[in-house]
Each structure stands twice: as structure tokens, then as C-alpha cells.
Amino acid sequence: MSQEQQDQLPLQEVATEAQEPASAKNEVTQDASTPEMSAKEGEVYIDVPVASGKKRKKRKFRERLVYESEISPKPSIWPLALAFSVALLLFGLIYNVYFLGIGAVLVLVCIIGWVLERQKA
């Protein structure tokens, strides 16, 4: 099957099955009544997935609803900490063996922290 023929297939599916009007842009319109908008300053709502693995009968493919936080990369302080430790270690290499030692220990701590954070995630 040529690339062109392969391209036709999903397009036909979408064309026949898209019954809801497609959003003009690839974005979510936010409803002001959502809890996120009404949260007090200093507080946020944990978004808990409520619909996943949902199947629609008329669709040939499954559509799973997910929250932004599920697929967004998690923030982490360890990249910054590790980079700082490497800089400290190298500075110690030039100027002071104490900095070198502290830098080496911090590099180890950061690597362990990074790995543990990954495992926890």
C-alpha cells in the first residue's frame, strides 16, 4: 500500500465519524465555572482523571480522556541541582579542594535524588 493510500484511510474514518464540530484551533475552551478557575489564591485543585479508556460505539478507534497533568512532564528541581553541583565540582578542581569534595558529594546526592524521584513517579 502506498503512502498516499495509507493516508486516505484515517482521513475517511475521521470524515465519516466526526459528528461533533471540530474546534477551530487545537485548544480547550475553559469554562469559568470549573474548580480550577474558582480556586482561592494559594490553593490548587488536584485534577483527578474521571474518564479514561472510554469507548464510543460509533467510532472505530478508542478515545481516552486524560488530564493535562497526566501527560505533561513533571517539574523537577534535580536537573538544576545536578548542574549546580557539577559547576561547583569543576570550580573546586581549579581553586579549592573543599569545593571539589562538596561538589562531588552533591553530584552523588543529586543523582540519587533524581533516580528516587523517577522511581516514585
Add this chain to the structure above:
Amino acid sequence: MATQTIIESPSIESPSRVVRRKNFSETYIGEWITTTDHKQLGIMYLVTGFFFFLVGGMEALLIRTQLAVPNGHVLSPEEYNQVFTMHGTTMIFLFVIPVLAGFGNYSVPLMLGARDMAFPRMNAFGYWVLFFGGIFLQSSFLFNSAPNGGWFMYAPLSELQSGCGGLHAVACTPGANSDFWLLGTLMLGISSIAGSVNFVVTILKLRAPGMSINRMPLFTWMILVQAFLLLFALPSLTAASVLLLLDRHAGTHFYVAQAGGDPLLWQHLFWSFGHPEVYILILPAFGIISEILPVFSRKPIFGYTFIAWSGVAIGFLSFTVWAHHMFAVGLPPIAQAFFAASTTLIAIPTAVKIFNWIGTIWGGKIVLKAPMYFALGFIAMFLIGGLNGAALAVVPFDYQMTDSYFVVSHLHYVLFGGTALGVFAGIYYWFPKMSNKYLSEGLAQVHFWLVLIGLNLTFFPMHILGLLGMPRRYYTYPGTVGWNELNLLATVGAFIIALSVLVFMYNIIVSLKNGKPSGSDPWDAFTLEWDTTSPPKKYNFLEIPIVRSRRPFYDKKNPEIADWKTVTH
């Protein structure tokens, strides 16, 4: 087929809703410090790169002020050595590479229809290593130990005194000057490796469905080639640096001829990194131009395949030309012939790109906005830099011109006239995507004409200075050798460039505050980054788009005349 649709927050009826205090990573500062989002990191790369551009620019102004008139004493000779070394190092390692990485970080996942880079934490690590590497290098000024051996840190000049006594009239490089450079570039190398691995995996593995390799936007092609170049070129710099550190601190003599070492080993190792580095610095700018020209000419890019594969050809050939920097060291004739031929050969794929860009503009409905001005300026200035580079590939000519201001002129036409104009074009093009604001068109045009006049006033006279015999890196010159007016002209030009940068910064600040809202697709563009909000949400796309041609967003906007219906690729 499984797809994912994003919900920004749970519905009001959500039964399992709970309230908690903000984490550190949810505060404004904490979000930027701990972010692993490619768009935020891209902006951080850009801001950091421009900060160091200002630092490097001020160093350039110091150099030009020192050379404005004969027998100048604005700086001491020692300070002058430090300033020109740090100017080159800063501009190459701390301005151009980070800014290009910034564009790559911001745009590549969006162009590919991906939600983020393949390794977001490593992406953040790459940025922070660069940040601290930059501080590390610049902090050398505070310790009065800024690197002073030129940005290519030739051995044995960069050796310690004990290793090269008798070779030079002055002690080689006692103190930590060279160490700052060696360790600083080592850190920046770690950053580049982290970024490159990320780009390669992202581009090869995270493309949207249907986006085959020959449908990728040309900017992502060039970033892919650049990433491979970095991965293959940096090890030789790292090896060279470690050997030099061992020479300096462990008593080895890899680069000391009297002890059986070979100073040329440094040059071979350095330039086998250093020449691919030139293409590392220019290829993404080629990519930016290849994105802008079709949009502002209202037609598809001419010769997509040639542009993409000529980039690959340049990548391969860039590893075969390094010794053209070393013609004057006494290479055997066969080596000179080989490197002259390979250097001439690399002009072919480069010229292919220029013909393709002209072909793209030819017959198009040209929209003359700021990105297009800078793109056209790029082509003209890069052409000058390319032509005088081809002249330097001719061995007898190179013998005369090596280490003269002719070479300085050539590299600045390529890296400032080329890369920096490409970077400015990219800023004007993608700024509305990043901020949902237009930059002021009037100020942009003032910026363009000032920078174009300034750079030609600065760098064109350097051709003639080189031909008149002025060597690069000289601290000063007597007033009787005929270099006075040309040097003064170059200095005036440098200050005009500085003025243009002030206009640019003013434009950024004013436009961020009061700029006209741009909407999500201000240029009626063709690629996927415009198929989402400005600025994009964290998840980039509500649904991952399906790609059927090289202009997926054009197809979406024009379903009746979509490329995939009329063009087979």
C-alpha cells in the same frame, strides 16, 4: 487507533476533588526553576543566549574601542587578550548555540506534533548546565583569570610555564585562565550532548502520525543534522581538553615538542571539532530561513529534498575540512590538496540551498515583513561570507591571509551576517507564537537597516585590513601603516550594531507590554506550530494532528486544495 483528548481540569461534578496548598513548583519562580516543559526551557535558552549576546557584544565594543585609533590604550595588553578570547568564546558557546537550542526546544516538538521533548528532565539539565557553565566562564573575570589564549586556545601557548619555557618570550599561561576555558567548555559540551540526544530521539521517535521523515519541516531537519554533528564533533574537543588539563596539572606533555609531544595534535583535535562547529552554528539558521521564505513568499519551498539532503551532505563534509585552518603549519602537499578540494566541495551543497531559497522567492507573492527582511539580509550576507570562505580554501591565498583580519571578516559575515540575522529572523517570526504579541514592525525595520549598515561598516573594511596585512588579535598598531581610517570605520559600524541591538531590546519590551495581539496564526503559516494557541498550552495540541503532506496546517486551512490531494510526497 487510540487517541488522547486533554481535559484541563476535572468537571464540576468530579466526586474526588480535593484542595491543597501550592507546591514550590506551582509558584511563579518555582515553575520556571523546576520546569521541564520544552517551551519554557526554549524561552529560557533564548533569554540566556541574548543575555550572553549582550556580554559578548560589550566585549566586542571594548575591542573595537581599543582599535579605533592607533596606539590605543583603552585596555592593557593582558586585558585585551582576555577580552578577545572571551568575546569569541561567549558568542560561539554562550550566544549562538543556546539561542539555536532555544528555537529548537521551543519549535521542534510543536512542528512535529509532539507533546514535549523525549527526555524533559534531561532537557532541563542541559539548560542548567549551560547556565552555570556560562556563569563559570564569565566568573573568571572576577578572579582576574579570564581565558586569554584565543577562542581556540592553541597549545603550547595554553600550557603552563613549566611545559613551554623557551618556546615563547612570555610565560605561556600560568594561573587558571586556560583552566576556566577548558572546564567551562567541558560543561557547555555536556549541555550540548544532553540537548542533542534529546533532539535526535524526539525527531526520530515523536513525530505525529503520517509525518514521515521527508515530510518534516526543514527546521527540524537542520536541527537533526546539527544534533548529530554535535554528538560526533564534541568528543574530539573533550579529548583535547582533557589532554591539555593533564599537561597542565599532571605533568604529561602531549602538546610539548621538547618532551616528545606534538603541538599540532591540539590543532587537529580542536579543528576536527571546530569546523563542524561552524556548521553547527549555521545549519539551524538555514532551517529558520527555510521556514520563513515559503511563508512570506506564499508558496511551498522550492526543492525541499535538495535543501534537506544538502544539509546532510554539509554535515558529512564538515568532518573532512578541518585542516584548512592549518594550511600555514606546513602540511604535506597531498594533505593541502585534499583539504582544499574538500573545502571547495562543501560550497556545492551550500550553494544548492541558496539557489533553492532564490527559487522559493522567485514568482512568489512576497510579503515584506520583519522576518522576511532578516531572511533576505541573511541570504545576502551569508553569500558574502561563503564566497570569501571559498577564497580561503585556495592554499596560496590562505598562506597570505591566514590569521589576518580577512579571516576575521569572513567568520563574522558567516556568523553575524548569517547566523545572527537568521536568529533575528526567527525571533520576529516566532515571537507572536511565544507571546501572542506582534513585535512593532516599524522598530523592526529600524533594527534591520541599522544592523545591516552596521555589520557591513564593521566587517567589510576588515577584508581590506587583512589584505593590507593587519594580523588578527594585535593589541594596537602604529599610525603609519595605513590602517587608521578602516579601523575607525569598523569601530563606528560596531557602535551602529550596538544601537540596533538597543532598538531591538526596546521593541521586545514595548511589544511585550503593549504589542498588538497576534492570534494563533499571524503569518498564515504552513506548519504545525501555528495550529495551536499562542502561546501554546502545556500539552501543545488538544489532539495529536494527522499529517498528510509537508504543509499540514496549510492543508487544514485549505482542505479543497490541500497539498496531499495534489502533490505526492
